[in-house]
Structures are given as C-alpha cells and as structure tokens.
Amino acid sequence: DAGVIQSPRHEVTEMGQEVTLRCKPISGHDYLFWYRQTMMRGLELLIYFNNNVPIDDSGMPEDRFSAKMPNASFSTLKIQPSEPRDSAVYFCASRGTSGRPAYSYNEQFFGPGTRLTVL
C-alpha cells in the first residue's frame, strides 16, 4: 500500500487566496483525520470523518476552514480566504476498524504533510 497520500507537499500563496489541500487515505480505512502542526500550538486535530461523514469539527479554527470527504478515497481541506497565521504543516491521517476485534485499537497512519506558507 502506498500509505496516506497528500498533495501538494508544499504550497505558497498570498493572503486572501483560496487554498485546497488534498488527501487520499489508505484503502479500506474508514476514519480520516486532518491535523495542523505549528511551533506554537503543536499538533491540533481539526476535524475527523467516519465513513465519509464529519464526526467532530470542533477543532476547525473558524469559518474560513472547511473540509469535505466526497468518497472513501478522497478528502479536501479548504481555507478561504487564507491568512498568514494559517501557515503551518497540515497532516492527514487515516485509521481502519473493519475486521478488528473489539478490544483492538488501530493506530492512525499519517501522510507526509503539506507545508503551507501564506505570505
């Protein structure tokens, strides 16, 4: 398996522009997570999906951020309009549960991240 795939790996944009980050989870995984990593705040969970449905978006910083998962193999995180304080590394992670015993806890597998710089 190719693992979790994210694109682009690097994005540089100007304040006010729309930014779209993309993620392809591991095939067969039914959970998808979006994280943001900054020096000041560390790793923060923004939102997660189960079977393509958003379950918890309490970490989304504000209405400028939105995430979708139109199907089991693709998710996007959109920032519109972007601001310099959105500069961070954004990670996508996926997790599978099907076929596992109830007592097992499957770990999250992380993608390589997208480094976003907003000028």
Place this chain on the structure above:
Amino acid sequence: AQSVTQPDIHITVSEGASLELRCNYSYGATPYLFWYVQSPGQGLQLLLKYFSGDTLVQGIKGFEAEFKRSQSSFNLRKPSVHWSDAAEYFCAVGAATGTYKYIFGTGTRLKVLA
C-alpha cells in the same frame, strides 16, 4: 482536563548512550497510549502502542515503553541510541471507547551527538 505532558522539549544524548523520554497523561477514561516519531520533513510514524496487558511494550527500531498507571506515565526508552534516532517524538493518548481522537503531547526533540 485531558492532557498529555512531555516535560522535556529538547534532549541531547551521545550515540550509544541510553535514552528515556518522559510522558505523563491526564485522562478520565481508560487510555490507549502511543508513541510516534517524526523525522524532519516527514509525517508521524508509530513506534509502539499500549492497550492493555503487559505494561512493558516493545516497538520498532529497538524502542520500548512502560505503562505505569499509578504514575500516569508512559515513558519511552532505548538502551543504545543511534545517530538515525535524531527526530521529534510525540506521545499521544486516545480513548478506549467512543471518540477516536488523539491528544498529542508537545513533543521532545532528540539530538544525537556522534
């Protein structure tokens, strides 16, 4: 409040020396515990995890961790550090049931001296 504390922001050790990275957690439910490693410019890779049973768990790359419920700790250890272990290490806690969210610590950056 639920939290994970990694009290050491930076640690420097000599190659071949032993290593212990500290992790303390505060969690209301039965915790599942994880250690991840992040090399520069890379995503996070799971080193090991603890669900239940034997409180000493073995992971990849020669790492191990010990769960101590009485101390709310899950410290990561390695008997002999290699230069390639230089990276940032994150402790995380997740719920045994219900939400599958992790709470991450702030990380410990490890530097290895040749």
